[in-house]
Amino acid sequence: MALFAITRYAAEEEEEEAGAEAQERARVLLERLREQARARQLRRQRDERPRGAGGEPAAGGETASPGSERRGRRREAAERAAGGSEEEEEDGGAAPAEGRGAGGDSEEDVKQQEDRRNLKNKSKRKKRNGETEGVESKKARSEGAEGNQSTKEELPVAASGEEATPPPSSLVVLGDYDRKPVQKVQPFLPQWLAQPKLLQKRIKENLIPVGDVPGIHPKLLKKLQMNGIESFFPVQAEVIPAVLQSASNGYLMGQGGYRPKDICVSAPTGSGKTLSFVIPIVQVLLDRVVCQVRALVVLPTKELAQQVSKVFNIYTDGTGLKVVSITGQKSFAKEQEMLVQKKVTGYCSLADIIVATPGRLADHISKTPGFNLTQLRFLIIDEADRMIDDMHQNWLNQVVKAAFQVENDSGSNMLFQRTKPGPVTAASCCYPQIPLQKLLFSATLTQDPEKLQQLGLFQPRLFTSVYSEKKTLRNGTETEQDAEEKYTLPEGLSQCYVPCNLNSKPLLLLHFMLTMKFTRVLCFTNSREASHRLFLLIQAFGGITVAEFSSRLPPSERQRTIKEFEQGKIQLLISTDATARGIDIKGVNCVINYDAPQFIRTYIHRVGRTARAGNVGLAFSMVLRIQERRFLRMLKDAGIPDIKKHLVKGKLLTPLVQQYEEALSKLEKTVKGEQAQKRA
Numbered sequence: 001m002a003l004f005a006i007t008r009y010a011a012e013e014e015e016e017e018a019g020a021e022a023q024e025r026a027r028v029l030l031e032r033l034r035e036q037a038r039a040r041q042l043r044r045q046r047d048e049r050p051r052g053a054g055g056e057p058a059a060g061g062e063t064a065s066p067g068s069e070r071r072g073r074r075r076e077a078a079e080r081a082a083g084g085s086e087e088e089e090e091d092g093g094a095a096p097a098e099g100r101g102a103g104g105d106s107e108e109d110v111k112q113q114e115d116r117r118n119l120k121n122k123s124k125r126k127k128r129n130g131e132t133e134g135v136e137s138k139k140a141r142s143e144g145a146e147g148n149q150s151t152k153e154e155l156p157v158a159a160s161g162e163e164a165t166p167p168p169s170s171l172v173v174l175g176d177y178d179r180k181p182v183q184k185v186q187p188f189l190p191q192w193l194a195q196p197k198l199l200q201k202r203i204k205e206n207l208i209p210v211g212d213v214p215g216i217h218p219k220l221l222k223k224l225q226m227n228g229i230e231s232f233f234p235v236q237a238e239v240i241p242a243v244l245q246s247a248s249n250g251y252l253m254g255q256g257g258y259r260p261k262d263i264c265v266s267a268p269t270g271s272g273k274t275l276s277f278v279i280p281i282v283q284v285l286l287d288r289v290v291c292q293v294r295a296l297v298v299l300p301t302k303e304l305a306q307q308v309s310k311v312f313n314i315y316t317d318g319t320g321l322k323v324v325s326i327t328g329q330k331s332f333a334k335e336q337e338m339l340v341q342k343k344v345t346g347y348c349s350l351a352d353i354i355v356a357t358p359g360r361l362a363d364h365i366s367k368t369p370g371f372n373l374t375q376l377r378f379l380i381i382d383e384a385d386r387m388i389d390d391m392h393q394n395w396l397n398q399v400v401k402a403a404f405q406v407e408n409d410s411g412s413n414m415l416f417q418r419t420k421p422g423p424v425t426a427a428s429c430c431y432p433q434i435p436l437q438k439l440l441f442s443a444t445l446t447q448d449p450e451k452l453q454q455l456g457l458f459q460p461r462l463f464t465s466v467y468s469e470k471k472t473l474r475n476g477t478e479t480e481q482d483a484e485e486k487y488t489l490p491e492g493l494s495q496c497y498v499p500c501n502l503n504s505k506p507l508l509l510l511h512f513m514l515t516m517k518f519t520r521v522l523c524f525t526n527s528r529e530a531s532h533r534l535f536l537l538i539q540a541f542g543g544i545t546v547a548e549f550s551s552r553l554p555p556s557e558r559q560r561t562i563k564e565f566e567q568g569k570i571q572l573l574i575s576t577d578a579t580a581r582g583i584d585i586k587g588v589n590c591v592i593n594y595d596a597p598q599f600i601r602t603y604i605h606r607v608g609r610t611a612r613a614g615n616v617g618l619a620f621s622m623v624l625r626i627q628e629r630r631f632l633r634m635l636k637d638a639g640i641p642d643i644k645k646h647l648v649k650g651k652l653l654t655p656l657v658q659q660y661e662e663a664l665s666k667l668e669k670t671v672k673g674e675q676a677q678k679r680a
């Protein structure tokens with residue numbers, strides 16, 4: 001059993017005891033010094049009395065002293081009762097503030113107070129640093145003469161008076177107790193994260209004509225122009241050439257036969273990340289001969305997958321490339337039919353580019369015969385930070401395993417048979433392999449190397465717009481990143497928060513819609529239930545075309561709602577976070593966070609539904625007073641300190657109250673009706 005005795009605990013106890021002892025000694029000393037100071041003051045008063053006019057005490061001098069003495073005593077009692085609590089320290093010391101009464105303190109008083117404060121702080125610090133102090137005082141005791149010397153050094157700080165008797169030799173204050181600013185520990189980042197390629201934040205000022213970006217295929221240039229894209233946004237102008245360069249020898253091999261570097265992109269919401277991977281992938285695959293799955297885009301939601309496959313369809317139209325979306329919107333069997341075809345010679349792929357949600361993708365990998373990823377060249381992970389959160393689904397391992405699966409059938413494929421990549425060695429580079437390159441995109445890409453590690457990136461390159469504004473870009477040269485700023489918001493976004501209470505929230509929303517005449521508003525709540533109730537309430541109030549969007553509605557209805565909102569048929573769309581990420585709805589003027597988001601990433605994606613593509617937009621967040629501090633801190637910590645406070649006067653809401661109360665009673669009936677329907 002002795003083997004299991006952990007001595008560390010015993011030592012801690014001893015040190016704790018020593019700390020308590022030292023604290024007690026400090027208290028005794030403090031008491032003694034106070035008594036001495038009081039005696040000294042009384043003596044001085046006695047000496048000064050004859051000097052005052054008509055034997056009266058001097059104004060502001062003695063009148064203050066007995067008072068301050070009384071206050072001092074009261075203070076001592078309070079201090080004793082409080083036992084030097086933490087609150088005292090936070091207040092900056094309540095006692096001296098009290099002492100600074102209208103009468104004003106004498107210099108001596110102030111000095112005494114300071115002495116007291118010094119001692120008090122010291123004893124507190126000692127309490128905190130109990131361990132070291134305990135050890136040091138023990139050491140001092142054993143050192144004898146040396147210890148006494150230290151005690152003498154302590155005297156001027158403690159009492160600053162000649163009569164002060166030396167304190168007990170056990171009270172030894174070693175070292176400098178001045179508060180030192182706590183040094184912020186900078187996280188250690190690998191070089192690729194610490195020195196990224198910087199992207200310009202301002203879209204409109206940094207448009208690059210599509211013809212000026214080298215290497216874009218004429219077919220695609222034409223398509224871009226047909227779709228009204230005259231210039232590239234900064235992220236596109238940087239990332240498209242980078243991806244094209246990594247496939248400059250064709251998609252079967254990396255440049256010079258080497259494996260291409262993976263690419264990570266962190267750029268604000270609405271900055272055009274989608275085209276920055278769609279264009280180079282379509283271009284690289286334009287020359288493919290056999291239809292095989294060569295690009296796979298994985299996204300977190302069906303709606304997002306649909307949106308991205310729409311963009312792929314635009315740019316692959318007329319090229320012969322086939323885009324298939326597997327998201328669960330169609331039946332599994334239907335999706336299987338779209339993916340593979342069984343022929344006499346075996347299975348053949350019907351898709352060049354697959355856009356998928358992770359769950360459905362994993363199902364097809366394990367259950368669809370002939371679903372083959374062995375020729376996969378690009379794996380695009382959009383909303384990458386969110387996809388890392390979903391990594392528990394193990395979808396990435398399944399994809400990588402399927403991509404490096406050894407094929408049994410012999411044939412031309414064997415020429416490019418690939419093996420799971422290991423360390424880069426002369427041997428591993430000497431025969432050609434189809435590389436699997438990962439491209440990661442997000443507006444809130446994590447900088448946490450540990451999280452990114454899960455993706456098994458190969459010599460990654462980071463393109464980011466997260467940097468300090470003070471550091472201006474010189475022709476995109478790579479400069480050091482500012483550790484303070486963690487996220488970038490669209491340049492045209494104006495943000496406000498509205499302090500409110502729970503009851504005023506619906507009235508505020510009505511005020512924005514009816515009085516301030518906001519249109520095309522996307523309003524976020526924190527739950528499906530909250531979205532539904534708010535929708536019913538606004539509907540019952542009347543006068544606003546409103547709709548809801550959440551997973552409680554079938555996909556077809558959700559699609560229709562988005563379309564109508566985009567067409568301007570719906571003024572107010574109340575949604576859960578289902579539309580918070582990636583969804584590109586044209587013409588959203590304003591985002592309202594009806595429920596304050598709990599996480600910064602949620603905030604960034606929600607407000608990013610407006611002010612897209614270099615346009616302007618407004619974001620209002622209703623923040624309960626109890627949440628205000630936390631909310632502001634969350635933004636500040638993320639490097640977003642400039643959010644304005646927008647106060648709405650109560651009298652502006654008063655005209656809405658009566659109708660609102662009627663709407664509330666209508667809502668009650670509707671909810672009861674719905675509940676009855678559910679039960680039936």
Ligand SMILES: Nc1ncnc2c1ncn2[C@@H]1O[C@H](COP(=O)(O)OP(=O)(O)OP(=O)(O)O)[C@@H](O)[C@H]1O
Binds near residue numbers: 267270273
């Ligand atoms: N070069 C361009 N010129 C004009 N419009 C563009 C250009 N590139 C993209 N857009 C438009 O900008 C909008 C936002 O693009 P996109 O959805 O790709 O942004 P994002 O960066 O992926 O945003 P999020 O992070 O929210 O997903 C889209 O409506 C898109 O059509």
